[in-house]
Amino acid sequence: MNKNRIKKLSALAETKFLNLYDVEYEKKNGKTGQWAMASRKDLETLNGQCFENREEKTDAAIIAALHEKSNKLVCIRQFRVPLNDYIYELPAGLIDGEEDFEESAARELREETGFKLAKINHEKTRKRIYASPGMTDESAAMVFCTCTGDGSDQQLEEEEDIEVMLLSQEEVKALLKKDVKIDIKAYMVFQAFVEIGEKLFK
Known part of the structure; x- marks a missing residue:
């Protein structure tokens, strides 16, 4: 520093x-x-x-996951109170206690979507990124991975209002042309997925 x-x-x-x-x-x-x-x-x-020069703790994990069987991107559409609306996002959540970001990514992916994390692409994964540094020090690990299983909303918390989707490259391309609310991190992953496909995750 x-x-x-x-x-x-x-x-x-x-x-x-x-x-x-x-x-x-x-x-x-x-x-x-x-x-x-x-x-x-x-x-x-x-x-x-x-x-006191203590190490900075990463706050959250963001999961960019490709579903292995369908070869589609895992996406969620979630109600966010500050927007008073639904927004397209990637699965994500806060890192609990002594979890490392990989453990958190696996847990959040399972809780929010029902999918099981299969393999992390460590070459593309980033331990800590910042989304809005003019307002907050919040940081997140950006985890690129593949996943397996069937989607489910059975493990959602009471305040979570989430729709789980699997989107092909063409579906993501079409979504980007629509006038809908998209989280900035999801937007960047969507763009990359349209351009390079599954190479982003493997």
Whole structure:
């Protein structure tokens, strides 16, 4: 990590899954600036990362999976409260406790879709990426893999409203032409799947 420019963190709001912090930091000209930041991490964890050089913990796992039997991409359409609408996404979820991202990816894929993770493409998988760094430090592992089995929604939590789909290259191509809400991570995977197909996952 480069020079630590964060000088102080103050909690503004804390909830079960998301926290809001006021950040005092040093600007490039040496002056002090303020920033509002959302985080999955509690204040103790953030202070440890910023001021005690503790290793950053990846927050979530995102699963880009190809169903082996059908040779189709696993996709979900999920209701998201902030949008008050459904959005096309990839299966994903928070990493629990001491799980590594691979364990989390297998668990979330099974819980959200009913599919079983078969093989991870370690060459394309990334341990940590960031989707909206201007607003949050949230990070996720991007896991490219294949999966097996039949889809199911039997393990969904009460608040999860998810439709599971298997999409061919042509179906993804057609979806990208529609005026529908698509998560940015899913959008990038959709584009790559249209261009290079199953090579993305194997």
